[in-house]
Amino acid sequence: MFGILARSLKTGVLTESDPFGTRAAFGFPVIDFSACTACGECAKVCPTGAILATDAAGVKTLTVSYAACIQCRECVVRCPEGAIAVSSEIEIAAYTRGQLARTVSFDVDPATGRSTLRGLEPEIGPGLAQSAARLRERIHGRLGRSLHVRQVDAGSCNGCELEIAATTNPIYDLERYGIHLVASPRHADLLLVTGPVTRNMEIALRRTYDAAPDPRVVVAVGACGCSGGLFGEGTYASVGGVDRVVPVDVYIPGCPPRPQAILNGLLIAMDRREARVPAPNR
Amino acid sequence: MTPIETVASALGVNSWAIRERAGELLLETQPAALSGLADRTAALGGRLMSLFATDERSDAGRFVVHHVWSLPAQHLFLRIAAPIDPEAAAFPSIAAAHPSANWFEREVMDFFGLVPLAHPNPARVAHHDDWPDGAWPLRKDFRGDAPVPRVGGEFHPFRPVTGEGVFQVPVGPVHAGVIEPGHFRFGVAGEPVLYLQVRLFYVHKGTEKRFERQSWRRGLFLAESVSGDTSVGHALAFAHAIERIAGTAVPPRASAVRVALLELERLYNHTADIGALATDVAFTVPASRAQALREGLVRLQDHVFGTRLLRGTVAVGGVKSDLPPAARDRLRDHLRVFEKAFDELITLLIDAGTFTDRVDGTGVLGTQAARDLGVVGIAARASGIDADFRRDHPSDAYDVVRFNVPVEPGGDVRARLMIRAREVEQSLRILDQAIDLVAATPEALATPVPDVLPPRASALGWTEGWRGPITHWIATDAQGRIDRVKITDPSFLNWPALVDAVPGNIIPDFPVINKSFNLSYSGNDR
Numbered sequence: 001m002f003g004i005l006a007r008s009l010k011t012g013v014l015t016e017s018d019p020f021g022t023r024a025a026f027g028f029p030v031i032d033f034s035a036c037t038a039c040g041e042c043a044k045v046c047p048t049g050a051i052l053a054t055d056a057a058g059v060k061t062l063t064v065s066y067a068a069c070i071q072c073r074e075c076v077v078r079c080p081e082g083a084i085a086v087s088s089e090i091e092i093a094a095y096t097r098g099q100l101a102r103t104v105s106f107d108v109d110p111a112t113g114r115s116t117l118r119g120l121e122p123e124i125g126p127g128l129a130q131s132a133a134r135l136r137e138r139i140h141g142r143l144g145r146s147l148h149v150r151q152v153d154a155g156s157c158n159g160c161e162l163e164i165a166a167t168t169n170p171i172y173d174l175e176r177y178g179i180h181l182v183a184s185p186r187h188a189d190l191l192l193v194t195g196p197v198t199r200n201m202e203i204a205l206r207r208t209y210d211a212a213p214d215p216r217v218v219v220a221v222g223a224c225g226c227s228g229g230l231f232g233e234g235t236y237a238s239v240g241g242v243d244r245v246v247p248v249d250v251y252i253p254g255c256p257p258r259p260q261a262i263l264n265g266l267l268i269a270m271d272r273r274e275a276r277v278p279a280p281n282r
Numbered sequence: 283m284t285p286i287e288t289v290a291s292a293l294g295v296n297s298w299a300i301r302e303r304a305g306e307l308l309l310e311t312q313p314a315a316l317s318g319l320a321d322r323t324a325a326l327g328g329r330l331m332s333l334f335a336t337d338e339r340s341d342a343g344r345f346v347v348h349h350v351w352s353l354p355a356q357h358l359f360l361r362i363a364a365p366i367d368p369e370a371a372a373f374p375s376i377a378a379a380h381p382s383a384n385w386f387e388r389e390v391m392d393f394f395g396l397v398p399l400a401h402p403n404p405a406r407v408a409h410h411d412d413w414p415d416g417a418w419p420l421r422k423d424f425r426g427d428a429p430v431p432r433v434g435g436e437f438h439p440f441r442p443v444t445g446e447g448v449f450q451v452p453v454g455p456v457h458a459g460v461i462e463p464g465h466f467r468f469g470v471a472g473e474p475v476l477y478l479q480v481r482l483f484y485v486h487k488g489t490e491k492r493f494e495r496q497s498w499r500r501g502l503f504l505a506e507s508v509s510g511d512t513s514v515g516h517a518l519a520f521a522h523a524i525e526r527i528a529g530t531a532v533p534p535r536a537s538a539v540r541v542a543l544l545e546l547e548r549l550y551n552h553t554a555d556i557g558a559l560a561t562d563v564a565f566t567v568p569a570s571r572a573q574a575l576r577e578g579l580v581r582l583q584d585h586v587f588g589t590r591l592l593r594g595t596v597a598v599g600g601v602k603s604d605l606p607p608a609a610r611d612r613l614r615d616h617l618r619v620f621e622k623a624f625d626e627l628i629t630l631l632i633d634a635g636t637f638t639d640r641v642d643g644t645g646v647l648g649t650q651a652a653r654d655l656g657v658v659g660i661a662a663r664a665s666g667i668d669a670d671f672r673r674d675h676p677s678d679a680y681d682v683v684r685f686n687v688p689v690e691p692g693g694d695v696r697a698r699l700m701i702r703a704r705e706v707e708q709s710l711r712i713l714d715q716a717i718d719l720v721a722a723t724p725e726a727l728a729t730p731v732p733d734v735l736p737p738r739a740s741a742l743g744w745t746e747g748w749r750g751p752i753t754h755w756i757a758t759d760a761q762g763r764i765d766r767v768k769i770t771d772p773s774f775l776n777w778p779a780l781v782d783a784v785p786g787n788i789i790p791d792f793p794v795i796n797k798s799f800n801l802s803y804s805g806n807d808r
Contacts, residue, residue: 026589071594161461166580185456204484232492236491
């Protein structure tokens, strides 16, 4: 008994005072569009369609979506121009799938077939500030000091659960932010949902959502929760992203997102941190 | 006698009927012979590792049912394959005599529409009640890229309970903790559990279908996501199978790095599980310490490989990440400190009567039951079964590292805890040797593997993950793409054992029993 106490006192506090600002070796892809020739090789090797290429009537586009990115770096390896790198930023979250994606267009010279950069297409749908205001209005400041979270695995490989569980360890200690993981949706302000939502979990997820009292916030976690990821959307077994089944307020991309990224997303849902999505160009 | 002659004489077949390729024996036979061959293979010490079907109707006008056995004494795998007439669409079951075939055969029924004849319980295992009859996802004429309408009707009947004070407790699929979904139905008399029924496949993602017509490059990422806590294990089993198909030899350094990766995965999972066992009996001090130790390990992995959960480290043909000298020093330094802290953690647990009271004699899986059910991995070794692919079927550099395979006879929660503790000790020994091996090998990390694989080829890939043996059986189509991947996670072989270990215990002990097995839902359901 005294040994345990002595050891605990000697260990002291393990919790990091500020868990944020971590740089990761493999964040999300960023593309040097001045070197990019719009060849589309990156889109061909992307296992989840996080990079999509279109080619029509003199215009090529490239859409990069962090919602589906599993941070595999195939695009980095395959780019013939060496124009793709990975950022070290991982504390990324947004309010819509659209805010996690940007499209770049290129003019194609019909004579030579060469592509020249036209520019970044404007964002479609509400911006981050607008969405933040909308969420703030909907939850009426009822959350913020304390948040009860029910985690729902709606089809995950369990990777996201490992990192969600890590947020509760003594190093990250999410309870210091007033966030508690609760056992029942009836006690929850927020559902933290991983995906892809499977056919066999779709009804259970709907019922869990219905069981949570209003106003309830839904946070989708991971590439699969945000987009269906590797398992796709609308297959015989995978319905897809969480937003295919219940409305989603905050998206936390990554495969799996790191504990800091999950904490960041939860604090954004509580209106205690500002959402940031870096542009995919460098 | 050669190993093939030994096997042939034990099975009562001509030795020329058995072909060998890359550590795998193949015996093609007729369906009527399957049961007898299964009995004789088991008598030879064989353990059923996988059972699956392939749809070869377009090429050869047949389905094929495959039985994959581990022959530990011969250090070989035996695949017995029998053609199935698509008109009859039925195959003889071996489940009555070999219970580990039970779920496998029902899965073949659900995914291929082939009926296991004389199966003791031919009910659905993978499909839920609202899945229509006559839709079989792994048949080649089932495209799989569209939702299938739900059907109404009777709900799956659970075993009824009768008697005074006897009632049912339904739990899940959404559980109280941060864990995967599954449904448990307890029949209880007060607190003691009379029986447990388990309903899984809530996280069935159509993974095996998704591999079809893919290149191995994409397949590797799917393999890493079969079970998030076993990225290295599944990636290695997948890579081994593709490498055998392509005839690729992995560079010596990659073999050594792979051993280090697999043992690191074992370390961080075993440490987390030991902490979770403490959590489940509300012993918070060791639980916190184990969580901190586990976080230290995943941060070490992040530092050395740039990835916390070791995703993106294994390549088909080798590895993507090296262990340069600075990383080797960092690993050794960290593990030296870890070893001491881990010892303290175990002492803290087993010296506490409040803890041992809860784990001693709890959730017993007897040796005979474990043997009968074909239980594998840590659960088997904690029930007195001495089996480990790392020793019995070594791949990568496991044939040159020295280690022991710990076995505990108890079969209770304590035994499954102690197996983990003793395996951590062995993993540290193995890591030490693996780091030396890395230092002694040339720098090449991977052998290139062609994008297009040899057509109509197949191979088994295997490894001993932290939970137990993992196999991926892969076949290619006429274009050299992936045609079929059969993934067997050890959880699939071990879930039925949980049903055996829980009755007789009280409901409050279920979480700690369940955690002591820590079976994967995603790996089981795929």
